[in-house]
Amino acid sequence: MSTMTINGKLAPLPDDPDALLVDVVRDALDLTGTKLVCGAGVCGACTVLVEGEPAVSCLMPAGSAANRNVTTIEGIGAAKLHPVQKAFMAHDALQCGFCTPGFIVEAAAFHDRWRAAKGTAVPSRDEIGAALSGHLCRCGAYDGIFRAVADACAGRFDGDEFVPPRMEARDKVTGLAKYTVDIHHDGQLEGVILRSPFAHARVSELDLAPARAIPGVSAAISLLGDDRIVRFVGEPIAAVAAGDRKTALAAIAAIKLSSERLPSAIGLDEARKADAPVVFEKSARKKAGDVSEGGGAPASWKGNVRGPSAAFSKKPKKVRSWVNDARAANNPLLVEGIFRTGTQQHACLEPHAAVARFDGDRLTVHVSTQAVFHLMELIAKRYKLGHDKVRVIADHVGGGFGSKAALGVETTTAIELAREAKAPVRIAYDRHEELSVTGYRPARRR
Ligand code: FES
Ligand code: FES
Structure with a gap:
């Protein structure tokens, strides 16, 4: 069995060639300061140091850490806070803190290189931006991050520790803050949901027995509603719990599913057409809105078009009469057009x-x-x-x-x-x- 040295201690590496370093660090070693967000090398939340160089652990096969030194956020400032950690706390360069460990690991490496080469010269915003360009902060704490890194490089946080303005800041800059995804009870299982690949279908057969038969699977349940109809790609159909995610995914794949495809409307323009297949017939309208903001407010329905909601447009008749009057009077202040907005996603770094x-x-x-x-x-x-x-x-x-x-x-x-x-x-x-x-x-x- 091969090993790596992580935060100064020897740790075994799994034989599984598919194992990723991020999973070994988080699940096997419970070093949950390293976060998994995009899993694709673009957000920087999973950054660790390998032989002192930043690396995204979500793309790194665990085996490639064999015989190497790995440092996670827990290995930075464990005995004494790093100047970058103090600067992040002082500048309140974090909000939810989920991106913070990744930023700190990369910024600490940048700081150490910078100080060794340039003493207490202050890096420019562009230099800091280039160094941290592989990191995303959804809360938008960037301004504080720029100031924190500049001040740490300038030596302004070489001194003693201090009391930060945010009470949980220390836990967030050291990776000790536990989020829901970091919770691990003894005997805990991993749950995975089977989701509809169809925009509209009626599920005729759902056989969970093949999933239950897989060793390591402890539960399999149906998530279908009484009508057994799925109305969007991703609607939950069933779920399984197993000892690990790999087994749970295999169990999901083993579920036997037969369904009858129903006509679907894809996209705003298709769904608005007068002859478009209706997604939520009258009896199912209570289900609508589960995946859209404001969906619960009272509103009228016509085909697939719901609204405008009374919550957003309180006096539609009055507004229409104002518009009609303005049209009749050729009022130059009346501006008319069709306005569109795209879908907007919350994109939380910690998933639901x-x-x-x-x-x-x-x-x-x-x-x-x-x-x-x-x-x-x-x-x-x-x-x-x-x-x-x-x-x-x-x-x-x-x-x-x-x-x-x-x-x-x-x-x-x-x-x-x-x-x-x-x-x-x-x-x-x-x-x-x-x-x-x-x-x-x-x-x-x-
Ligand atoms: S989780 Fe690794 S880069 Fe985003
Ligand atoms: S503080 Fe950066 S994502 Fe929340």
Whole structure:
């Protein structure tokens, strides 16, 4: 078995040639300061140092770390904070903090190189930008980051530690802050959701037995509604829980599914046509809006067109009469046109995630949520549990931007799988799920 030296200690590497360094670091070694976000080498959240050089661990086969020195955020400033860490705290160069460990690892390496070559000269904004160009901060803490790196390089944070303005700053700059995706209970299982590949279909057969037969699989459940109809690509169909994600994915692939394709409308213009197939017939309209912002507000329906919602347009008749009067009077102040907006995504760096665990009749759920108490109430109501039996925890949230206030499928599925498997279950969406099924502001045409 090969080994690497990580933060000064020897650690074994798996024989699995598919294993990635980020998974070994996070799952096997519980060094969860290294974050997995894009999984594609573009966001920098998973950055570690390999022989002192920054590397994205989400693209690095674990085997290539053999006999090498790896440093994660936990190995930086463990005994004494690095000047970059102090500068990030002082400049409040972070908000949710999910991107912060990756930024700190890269910025500390840049700082050390810079100081060795240029003393306390101040790097320009362009030089700092070039050094950190492989990192994304969805919260937009860039200005503080630029100032922090410049001041650290100038030697302004070489001195003693201090009390930062943000109380959780130290945990965030050292990688010790635990987000929902970082929670790990003994015996915890990984949950994965089978999603519809079809825009519109009726599921005639769903056989979970082949998934349950795979060694390591502890639970498999259907997520279909009573009508067994899926209405968008990505709609949940079933879920499994297994000892690890690889097994869970294999189990999802083993599920037998037959379905009858139904006509679909793809895109705004197709869906608006008078003869477009109706996505949500009257009886299913309550289901609509699950993946769109503002979907719950009262509004009229015509075919696939819903709205305008009363919440956004309170006096449509009055507005129409103003427009008609202005047209009749050739009022030059009247500007008319068709206005379109594209789809806007929240793109939280920490994906929607939940870890559910039953202890007897008590349920504890770590959720990446912006609404802890509200969620506790919704969970208690849905599962007919007393408020004193449900605990919802979100110590840190890696961005929400309004998309993490509802009781989402990740949470209900983690709870239902945990109940079925009689073991804690984590569901953490991958980036594809995060960008497609976690709520967004739909495209509009007005
Ligand atoms: S670059 Fe590795 S998670 Fe984004
Ligand atoms: S602080 Fe950078 S993504 Fe939130």
